[in-house]
Amino acid sequence: MKLLEIKNLWVSINGKQILKGLSLDINAGEVHAVMGPNGTGKSTLASVIAGRSIFNIDEGELIYKGKDLTKLSVDERAKEGIFLSFQYPVEIPGVSMVNFMRNAIDEKRKYFGQDPISMHEFINLMEEKKRLVEMKDTLTQRSVNEGFSGGEKKKNEIFQMAMLEPQLSILDETDSGLDIDALRIVSNGVNKLRTPDNSFIVITHYQRLLNYIVPDVVHVLYDGKIIKSGSKELAMELEKDGYEQFIK
Amino acid sequence: MNNEKSDNQIVSEIANAEYKYGFVTDIEADVVPKGLNEDIIRMISAKKEEPEWLLEFRLNAYRKWLTMKEPHWGHVDYEPIDYQDIIYYSAPKKKKQTNFDEVDPELLSTFNKLGIPLDEQKRLVNSSDVAYDAVFDSVSVKTTFQDTLGKYGIIFCSFSEAVKNHPDLVRQYLSTAVPPDDNFFAALNSAVFSDGSFCYIPKGVTCPIELSTYFRINAAQTGQFERTLIIADVGASVRYMEGCTAPQRDENQLHAAIVEIIVMKDAEVKYSTVQNWYPGDKEGKGGIYNFVTKRGVCKGDNAKLSWVQVETGSARTWKYPSCILQGDNSVGEFYSVAVTNNYQQADTGTKMIHIGKNTKSTIISKGISAGYSDNSYRGRVFMAKGATNSRNYSQCDSLLLGDKCGAHTYPNIQAENDSSVIEHEATTSRISEEQLFYCQQRGISIEKAIGLIVNGYANEVLNRLPMEFAVEAKKLLAVSLEGTVG
Numbered sequence: 009m010k011l012l013e014i015k016n017l018w019v020s021i022n023g024k025q026i027l028k029g030l031s032l033d034i035n036a037g038e039v040h041a042v043m044g045p046n047g048t049g050k051s052t053l054a055s056v057i058a059g060r061s062i063f064n065i066d067e068g069e070l071i072y073k074g075k076d077l078t079k080l081s082v083d084e085r086a087k088e089g090i091f092l093s094f095q096y097p098v099e100i101p102g103v104s105m106v107n108f109m110r111n112a113i114d115e116k117r118k119y120f121g122q123d124p125i126s127m128h129e130f131i132n133l134m135e136e137k138k139r140l141v142e143m144k145d146t147l148t149q150r151s152v153n154e155g156f157s158g159g160e161k162k163k164n165e166i167f168q169m170a171m172l173e174p175q176l177s178i179l180d181e182t183d184s185g186l187d188i189d190a191l192r193i194v195s196n197g198v199n200k201l202r203t204p205d206n207s208f209i210v211i212t213h214y215q216r217l218l219n220y221i222v223p224d225v226v227h228v229l230y231d232g233k234i235i236k237s238g239s240k241e242l243a244m245e246l247e248k249d250g251y252e253q254f255i256k
Numbered sequence: 257m258n259n260e261k262s263d264n265q266i267v268s269e270i271a272n273a274e275y276k277y278g279f280v281t282d283i284e285a286d287v288v289p290k291g292l293n294e295d296i297i298r299m300i301s302a303k304k305e306e307p308e309w310l311l312e313f314r315l316n317a318y319r320k321w322l323t324m325k326e327p328h329w330g331h332v333d334y335e336p337i338d339y340q341d342i343i344y345y346s347a348p349k350k351k352k353q354t355n356f357d358e359v360d361p362e363l364l365s366t367f368n369k370l371g372i373p374l375d376e377q378k379r380l381v382n383s384s385d386v387a388y389d390a391v392f393d394s395v396s397v398k399t400t401f402q403d404t405l406g407k408y409g410i411i412f413c414s415f416s417e418a419v420k421n422h423p424d425l426v427r428q429y430l431s432t433a434v435p436p437d438d439n440f441f442a443a444l445n446s447a448v449f450s451d452g453s454f455c456y457i458p459k460g461v462t463c464p465i466e467l468s469t470y471f472r473i474n475a476a477q478t479g480q481f482e483r484t485l486i487i488a489d490v491g492a493s494v495r496y497m498e499g500c501t502a503p504q505r506d507e508n509q510l511h512a513a514i515v516e517i518i519v520m521k522d523a524e525v526k527y528s529t530v531q532n533w534y535p536g537d538k539e540g541k542g543g544i545y546n547f548v549t550k551r552g553v554c555k556g557d558n559a560k561l562s563w564v565q566v567e568t569g570s571a572r573t574w575k576y577p578s579c580i581l582q583g584d585n586s587v588g589e590f591y592s593v594a595v596t597n598n599y600q601q602a603d604t605g606t607k608m609i610h611i612g613k614n615t616k617s618t619i620i621s622k623g624i625s626a627g628y629s630d631n632s633y634r635g636r637v638f639m640a641k642g643a644t645n646s647r648n649y650s651q652c653d654s655l656l657l658g659d660k661c662g663a664h665t666y667p668n669i670q671a672e673n674d675s676s677v678i679e680h681e682a683t684t685s686r687i688s689e690e691q692l693f694y695c696q697q698r699g700i701s702i703e704k705a706i707g708l709i710v711n712g713y714a715n716e717v718l719n720r721l722p723m724e725f726a727v728e729a730k731k732l733l734a735v736s737l738e739g740t741v742g
Contacts, residue, residue: 058693058697059696060693061693062689081696081702082693082696082697083696083697083698083699083700083701083702086696086697086698086699087699091697092697094694094697097694098688098690098691098694100691100694100695100708100709100712101712101713102711102712102713102714102715102716103708103709103711103712103715107708108695108698108700108708111700111704111708112698112699112700115699115700115701115704116699119699151712152694168698172698172699
């Protein structure tokens with residue numbers, strides 16, 4: 009079953025063309041790795057799927073669970089199960105992680121006509137998901153991302169992903185800046201969330217991450233479109249010989 | 257993206273949330289004729305059966321007021337006020353009763369609607385209880401838990417009652433923090449003040465529950481001029497809260513109050529306000545002019561006075577809750593969140609006057625401006641010659657939502673000794689598109705996201721409010737700022 013279909017997507021920002029006719033299909037349960045040099049549009053792709061309004065869709069279609077994604081606002085997409093693990097998570101001073109997560113969960117529940125989560129249930133859920141990413145207790149008592157180290161921020165993203173149980177998770181360079189231990193923890197967290205229904209788009213520069221999160225498909229994104237797709241062996245080739253071989 | 261609403265669309269769509277307290281109570285009122293002169297003042301004094309000395313106090317204040325000019329140094333503009341076009345006294349007809357059952361049901365239901373319970377069960381007092389003095393236009397209609405508090409020797413009653421039953425205390429402390437000629441509006445209040453709350457905490461007593469005054473303006477064309485006097489005797493402590501609302505009207509109404517607080521040696525007073533006067537409509541029509549003088553004196557050594565305010569209402573605000581740190585080692589604090597939206601203008605801040613040795617003051621001011629509003633922080637920190645080794649720390653932050661509003665900071669710092677330390681920090685920021693996107697990506701709607709971010713920004717101050725007040729204030733912040741994306 010197709011979870012996400014992207015057809016001939018053209019996206020620009022401030023008149024600058026970033027995506028140039030990108031197409032991508034993702035089935036339920038699949039993990040897709042998107043690789044490519046800097047500035048080829050990987051993060052733009054992630055932002056556009058999530059619905060960031062600073063980008064302009066000039067042409068193309070985004071279909072998610074059979075629905076036209078462009079008709080949904082950012083928060084509606086999130087409630088429908090799209091999650092973006094940010095490359096650079098932003099700090100929100102004074103807003104505790106607990107308060108933030110509770111709002112996020114209750115908004116989603118409200119969207120589906122459910123009652124707010126009980127305090128008891130919420131605390132249990134937090135404890136469970138914190139263990140999943142080996143998160144220190146104190147983190148959740150702090151303000152959202154405020155004063156977090158680079159590694160803590162990335163763990164925090166995966167923690168939030170686990171809390172919200174999305175169907176389509178986009179990991180935007182979640183591995184960048186992680187040491188080998190953190191990489192293992194983050195990858196384990198992701199792997200535990202893999203189910204036959206959930207799909208992942210893993211954006212990365214390095215093959216290393218894909219040793220931990222083994223993809224079903226690897227894509228090479230270059231100059232705004234996918235120029236090559238293949239199995240996980242493609243990532244090995246890229247690591248060895250670079251992108252040059254596919255360009256032109 | 258094309259499916260996303262533009263910021264402006266969102267602003268105009270949601271407009272501003274309805275002011276919840278804009279209703280009018282239909283009740284017969286005992287009013288004095290419009291206008292101000294010595295006869296009116298005599299009439300008010302006579303209605304309240306006041307002693308001669310208080311009438312003299314009023315008349316002296318009035319005569320001083322006549323020689324004074326309305327202050328215009330604040331960053332607030334408004335149409336000139338016609339002081340002869342105001343009714344200075346309006347009281348619900350039925351007289352205040354000592355027995356709960358006899359309070360006019362219409363008034364009980366009004367305060368009930370406002371969430372102020374005036375009924376008290378005959379049971380042991382619980383620390384989560386709040387004793388209320390409910391002021392409706394010019395008079396206090398009911399003070400709760402008086403008997404319970406009486407057992408501790410605490411006096412908590414309307415100002416009029418205090419004048420009758422405790423004249424010596426009133427006479428001893430009245431105008432010792434705010435002299436009648438302190439400023440134009442203080443002089444006006446001293447001449448015509450109608451009621452308010454009085455509170456005396458005896459030596460060594462910690463007040464077991466929170467005390468609160470709730471001000472309600474109801475009558476049209478009427479000003480509210482109440483006066484609160486709080487005295488914490490040696491070693492006493494009390495937490496006091498103030499709330500206020502008014503009907504939604506196209507005319508502007510004047511609220512010129514005075515709050516005086518006397519804090520003796522080793523005593524502590526915390527005064528919290530959630531100011532929610534009617535702010536006017538989206539076009540800036542109507543709303544309350546809140547021109548208020550609040551000041552406390554830390555008279556004895558080690559005295560402590562804290563002001564915590566959340567200002568969301570009023571068309572115009574002109575208000576500087578201040579501390580005079582007279583006793584050695586005394587402490588003054590000012591924590592403020594001031595929100596302005598639409599065409600509101602607020603000029604608010606504090607004065608910390610250090611006189612005693614080793615005195616300490618802290619100022620945390622968080623301004624939030626949206627719409628076409630103007631939000632100013634104005635503060636004065638003064639270290640007298642004798643205030644050696646004193647300290648002040650000030651932090652003034654401004655948050656702007658949108659590009660049509662203004663934030664201004666006017667600090668005034670003066671030190672007359674070499675051993676004191678004064679620190680001042682100021683920041684101005686906006687809610688970033690990145691923060692909003694992050695929240696929305698987690699499924700939080702844009703309105704809720706703004707509420708969260710703003711509450712986070714103001715958290716340092718909101719955390720200082722009493723529990724139930726904090727909950728109310730957080731909701732209020734979110735409501736006042738709905739649809740104001742920057």
